[in-house]
Amino acid sequence: MAINGNYYDWESVEIQLQPSGVAIGIAEISYNDERPVEARYGKGAIPRGFGRKNYKASGSMTLDKDEAELLKLGLGGSFYSNNPFPVIVSYSNPDRPVIVDILPDCMITKADTSGKQDDDNVGVIKLDFIILSPIKWNGIAAYPTT
Secondary structure: OOOOOOOOOHHHEEEEEOOOEEOOOEEEEEEEEEOOEEEEOOOOOOOOEEEEOOOEEEEEEEEEHHHHHHHHHHOOOOOOOOOOEEEEEEEOOOOOOOEEEEEEEEEEEEEEOOOOOOOOOOOEEEEEEEEOOOOEEOOEEOOOOO
């Protein structure tokens, strides 16, 4: 295995915010999903089995204000529009396979802007979002839908 190859870095990432296109002014994106399992007990201290909780997915992204305004415009003028939108995250290097994660049906739940005098970039907005359908991790759905 070569140790000098370039693996995916921030320059290798392309993020498409479907209402507004490829995001240029994006500083951070984070997304995750889970399906918790809970031990079920009866008599005694050892679990008799388990129960599954619901699948859930969420994320956040930090955008420059101008990029956030483009997204807001694409959503109809408000971050809190009633229209879910997809986010597509692609990781691509010339010598590596392309990885594409699809975050379908995202809805923004919180917009947070903050800044102070010492900040290099006070013009950013952090957006938290919920993902209403299973994430497709490199084309494979995290949870089967019916």
